[in-house]
Amino acid sequence: MAEPEEVIVHEGWAANARLGILGLDLERIVEVVRIGELARAQSTAFDPLTAGGYDAFRYRVRAIREAYCPLGWQVARPFGLELLTSADGSRSLLTRAGTAGVGIRDADPQPKGEIGDGTAAAVENAGPLLFNQKWFQVQGLGKPDRETWMLLVYASRKVVRSELSFGAELASGRVGRWFERIILPELDPNDLTPKRYDLQDSDEIAIDVPVIRKKRA
Amino acid sequence: MNSTGVESFEPSRLILARDRAGLTQTVLGELVGVSARTIKGYEAGSIAPSHQTLRDLARVLEYPEAFFLAAAIEALPLEAASFRALSKASAKIRNKAVASGTFAVSLLYPFLSERFDLPAVNVPDLREETPEGAAEALRSHWGLGQRPIPHAVSLLESRGVRVFSLSEDCDAIDAFSIWRDGVPFVFLNTRKTAERSIFDTAHELGHLVLHRHGVPQGHDAENQADRFASHFLLPESAIRADAPTVATVATVAAMKKRWRASTAAIGRRLHDLGRMTDYHYTQFNKYLSQRGRRIEPAPISRETSVVLRKALGELANEGLDAKSIAKALNLPLAELRALTFGLKSIEGGSNQHPSRKTVPPLRLV
Numbered sequence: 082m083a084e085p086e087e088v089i090v091h092e093g094w095a096a097n098a099r100l101g102i103l104g105l106d107l108e109r110i111v112e113v114v115r116i117g118e119l120a121r122a123q124s125t126a127f128d129p130l131t132a133g134g135y136d137a138f139r140y141r142v143r144a145i146r147e148a149y150c151p152l153g154w155q156v157a158r159p160f161g162l163e164l165l166t167s168a169d170g171s172r173s174l175l176t177r178a179g180t181a182g183v184g185i186r187d188a189d190p191q192p193k194g195e196i197g198d199g200t201a202a203a204v205e206n207a208g209p210l211l212f213n214q215k216w217f218q219v220q221g222l223g224k225p226d227r228e229t230w231m232l233l234v235y236a237s238r239k240v241v242r243s244e245l246s247f248g249a250e251l252a253s254g255r256v257g258r259w260f261e262r263i264i265l266p267e268l269d270p271n272d273l274t275p276k277r278y279d280l281q282d283s284d285e286i287a288i289d290v291p292v293i294r295k296k297r298a
Numbered sequence: 299m300n301s302t303g304v305e306s307f308e309p310s311r312l313i314l315a316r317d318r319a320g321l322t323q324t325v326l327g328e329l330v331g332v333s334a335r336t337i338k339g340y341e342a343g344s345i346a347p348s349h350q351t352l353r354d355l356a357r358v359l360e361y362p363e364a365f366f367l368a369a370a371i372e373a374l375p376l377e378a379a380s381f382r383a384l385s386k387a388s389a390k391i392r393n394k395a396v397a398s399g400t401f402a403v404s405l406l407y408p409f410l411s412e413r414f415d416l417p418a419v420n421v422p423d424l425r426e427e428t429p430e431g432a433a434e435a436l437r438s439h440w441g442l443g444q445r446p447i448p449h450a451v452s453l454l455e456s457r458g459v460r461v462f463s464l465s466e467d468c469d470a471i472d473a474f475s476i477w478r479d480g481v482p483f484v485f486l487n488t489r490k491t492a493e494r495s496i497f498d499t500a501h502e503l504g505h506l507v508l509h510r511h512g513v514p515q516g517h518d519a520e521n522q523a524d525r526f527a528s529h530f531l532l533p534e535s536a537i538r539a540d541a542p543t544v545a546t547v548a549t550v551a552a553m554k555k556r557w558r559a560s561t562a563a564i565g566r567r568l569h570d571l572g573r574m575t576d577y578h579y580t581q582f583n584k585y586l587s588q589r590g591r592r593i594e595p596a597p598i599s600r601e602t603s604v605v606l607r608k609a610l611g612e613l614a615n616e617g618l619d620a621k622s623i624a625k626a627l628n629l630p631l632a633e634l635r636a637l638t639f640g641l642k643s644i645e646g647g648s649n650q651h652p653s654r655k656t657v658p659p660l661r662l663v
Binding site: 094095097098099100101102104105106107108109285286288289290291292293294295 | 412413414415416417442443444445446447448449452453455456533534535536537538539540541542543604605608609612
């Protein structure tokens with residue numbers, strides 16, 4: 082059985098471009114994360130302990146639906162999951178709190194806590210996508226009709242990191258392998274004002290035009 | 299040939315010089331005091347002008363006499379060139395532009411390639427592709443990904459396309475391109491806005507990859523090249539990702555910094571991709587029209603040829619300035635300037651353009 086050679090990680094412009102292919106965009110997705118963190122920041126010491134985390138989740142779910150449902154995405158709730166599903170049903174998004182590895186290229190991010198049955202079903206359902214396109218061609222199979230992406234958010238007092246990632250297989254209640262990870266810009270939990278992210282500088286095309294003088298006879 | 303005429307007179311050069319001047323045989327004849335039939339005879343090679351008539355031809359056409367006595371030049375075939383904004387250009391204007399292109403292809407380019415190793419040609423034939431598919435394939439072939447193109451002219455030059463400017467009197471022609479002996483050439487009008495010129499560059503690149511073996515004329519070919527240019531400069535996924543939540547002239551103008559396309563072109567792309575509603579697009583265009591289409595919000599810098607700047611700069615350092623090169627090519631200095639984006643930096647002295655003074659010395663790579 083063919084397996085992917087490595088996790089595909091998109092950062093900077095590549096992240097921006099990959100989101101575009103998914104029918105998403107960096108500006109809205111980061112705004113979803115920001116809205117979630119603003120909600121988390123409203124909790125006080127008198128709230129239940131889990132209130133901040135739940136509010137962040139709740140407002141992310143609301144914000145991502147408010148952002149993309151006008152563009153044709155739809156609310157879906159299979160297996161008790163709160164999903165956002167593309168118009169053709171081929172792609173779904175769910176959001177989860179993540180571990181400290183979220184948003185770091187070489188780390189192994191995981192959803193916080195053990196993966197529930199619903200998430201597990203979503204990951205397993207997307208499992209066939211761990212194979213590359215050639216595998217499907219060789220096997221004479223069509224492309225699987227659904228892929229599920231997780232918007233993972235890790236929040237500490239110093240930093241908020243997030244990524245949109247595509248789990249390929251489950252192992253011992255964890256995502257054993259990521260197929261693709263789209264790393265999103267970090268947020269400062271102490272300054273959650275909206276910002277525009279200019280990703281150009283890190284990845285500009287370098288053009289060399291060699292014009293070399295010939296030796297004179 | 300008439301034994302009393304100048305024996306080494308070259309008819310093909312008279313045709314080119316007359317085309318450049320935009321004169322009919324009749325008018326040229328009147329200006330030099332001979333009949334149209336005589337001019338026709340000179341151009342056919344059946345008779346040759348006298349020494350005095352040669353001097354008169356040189357004076358009227360503003361070419362050195364030596365120009366008419368050098369080796370024959372094979373004119374570029376008009377039908378092999380693709381013209382942007384074809385409908386606006388009369389046959390006279392097109393002849394004028396192609397004659398200028400002939401000087402670049404047959405005189406200036408050989409002069410430079412004798413002295414310099416220029417980038418090898420790496421422009422694939424993508425005629426089997428749709429314009430959109432060709433744009434994606436070419437980005438992939440050139441390893442560009444989905445990133446913005448920081449300098450379209452130098453990108454083409456780095457892949458072996460030779461880029462020259464069109465003379466300023468070809469205002470009705472935006473650009474044209476041609477393949478010649480396996481080498482692609484693009485000619486750009488420098489009187490358009492910098493943004494328009496970048497789109498023209500991509501448009502001509504579309505002709506070079508899509509219509510290499512065909513006759514790229516007509517509305518369909520122009521439409522295909524436009525679609526190619528739009529997809530090549532503004533790739534779908536990256537533009538989707540970069541689209542502002544609310545596309546206004548101000549937010550679209552901010553995108554120009556990265557994408558180096560006109561506000562109108564980016565606006566149209568956003569609309570085509572469903573990132574701008576019909577209502578917003580109408581309002582957007584109304585605003586642009588009120589400003590004036592030639593007045594770009596947040597204008598960007600004009601692109602010129604890096605190959606020409608490097609090569610002519612190097613020759614200037616060796617003491618071969620623009621006047622000397624023009625003389626070596628038997629061309630008027632104005633013709634050389636017209637083909638080289640008016641690169642005054644190679645001319646030295648008091649003609650130095652103020653904006654060039656801050657440019658650091660050029661080095662060969």
